[in-house]
Amino acid sequence: xxxxxxxxxxxxxxxxxxxxxxxxxxxxxxxxxxxxxxxxxxxxxxxxxxxxxxxxxxxxxxxxxxxxxxxxxxxxxxx
Numbered sequence: 061x062x063x064x065x066x067x068x069x070x071x072x073x074x075x076x077x078x079x080x081x082x083x084x085x086x087x088x089x090x091x092x093x094x095x096x097x098x099x100x101x102x103x104x105x106x107x108x109x110x111x112x113x114x115x116x117x118x119x120x121x122x123x124x125x126x127x128x129x130x131x132x133x134x135x136x137x138x139x
Contacts, residue, residue: 108136 094102104124111123111132123132 104134108134 094106096102107125108122111125112118115123119138121133122136124134126132126134
């Protein structure tokens with residue numbers, strides 16, 4: 061029984077390592093301002109993420125903070 065648990069633990073170790081590494085890379089400078097070549101896209105994506113959080117996580121109606129009389133729905137690729 062212990063042999064099987066150790067084998068499963070060893071098989072899951074690379075996955076856990078990659079997941080931890082991916083999170084560490086994403087968290088680095090997470091509070092930095094949105095600047096660079098792709099700042100327009102980054103700001104739209106940040107607005108969509110905030111609107112998903114604030115408006116019930118509806119993936120079929122992404123919203124961007126555009127001014128005007130509309131609710132700001134936009135088309136985008138599926139996450």
